[in-house]
Amino acid sequence: MTARRFSGDRLVLASHNAGKVREIKLLLAPLGIKVLAAGDLGLDEPEETGTSFIANAELKALAAAKASDLPALSDDSGLVVHGLLGAPGIYSARWAGPEKDFGHAMNLIAEKLDGADSTAHFICALSLAWPDGHRESVEGRIDGHLCFPPRGTRGFGYDPIFVPDGYDLSFGEMDPDHKAAINHRADAFRQMLERCFDRSA
Numbered sequence: 549m550t551a552r553r554f555s556g557d558r559l560v561l562a563s564h565n566a567g568k569v570r571e572i573k574l575l576l577a578p579l580g581i582k583v584l585a586a587g588d589l590g591l592d593e594p595e596e597t598g599t600s601f602i603a604n605a606e607l608k609a610l611a612a613a614k615a616s617d618l619p620a621l622s623d624d625s626g627l628v629v630h631g632l633l634g635a636p637g638i639y640s641a642r643w644a645g646p647e648k649d650f651g652h653a654m655n656l657i658a659e660k661l662d663g664a665d666s667t668a669h670f671i672c673a674l675s676l677a678w679p680d681g682h683r684e685s686v687e688g689r690i691d692g693h694l695c696f697p698p699r700g701t702r703g704f705g706y707d708p709i710f711v712p713d714g715y716d717l718s719f720g721e722m723d724p725d726h727k728a729a730i731n732h733r734a735d736a737f738r739q740m741l742e743r744c745f746d747r748s749a
């Protein structure tokens with residue numbers, strides 16, 4: 549099956565995470581597509597009942613596409629810690645609790661890890677869904693290791709404890725535009741561009 553390609557001039561960005569929205573808008577900017585954020589449209593945050601990054605990305609993109617009657621792009625991502633058998637993984641947002649307290653979530657990781665293997669990777673599943681239910685999905689990744697205590701105040705989520713392979717700075721210390729260009733989201737986005745978009749950049 550060949551992939552369905554995006555044709556249109558508007559899409560909904562089905563994420564309520566300001567950090568992700570900023571990064572994905574940067575990646576989409578060269579395409580000249582009008583991007584409407586789900587929060588600005590007053591769309592609900594669906595419950596993430598899937599058991600994989602792709603399943604959760606598809607559920608979020610589909611909900612937004614149906615509610616807005618426009619193509620919608622979603623992101624489901626998380627931190628996979630090797631010494632914790634993959635936790636927090638798809639539960640990365642949930643470890644921060646309803647208050648979205650990532651200081652707490654990063655402490656939890658340090659506590660549970662207790663000296664075990666601190667290599668880790670981030671995964672980002674991106675899904676593009678249409679109002680008729682069709683979707684195209686990809687998964688990107690970046691490998692690295694964790695640093696404790698957390699370093700840097702830039703970025704969002706688990707950025708202060710993640711040092712990507714080949715760099716000395718944590719994502720929390722790195723220039724945010726540089727981080728956005730090399731991370732798991734950028735990796736997934738390159739695949740999505742190839743699959744579904746006519747590149748103008």
Ligand SMILES: O=c1nc[nH]c2c1ncn2[C@H]1C[C@H](O)[C@@H](COP(=O)(O)OP(=O)(O)OP(=O)(O)O)O1
Binds near residue numbers: 640641705706719
């Ligand atoms: O580049 C990243 N740098 C740091 N932390 C990150 C990153 N990428 C994902 N993460 C962590 C935090 C985030 O909260 C969770 C994703 O959870 P996830 O459900 O996909 O997103 P979310 O609930 O924050 O927003 P939404 O579902 O509306 O897109 O993984």
Ligand SMILES: [Mg+2]
Binds near residue numbers: 596641
């Ligand atoms: Mg979420």
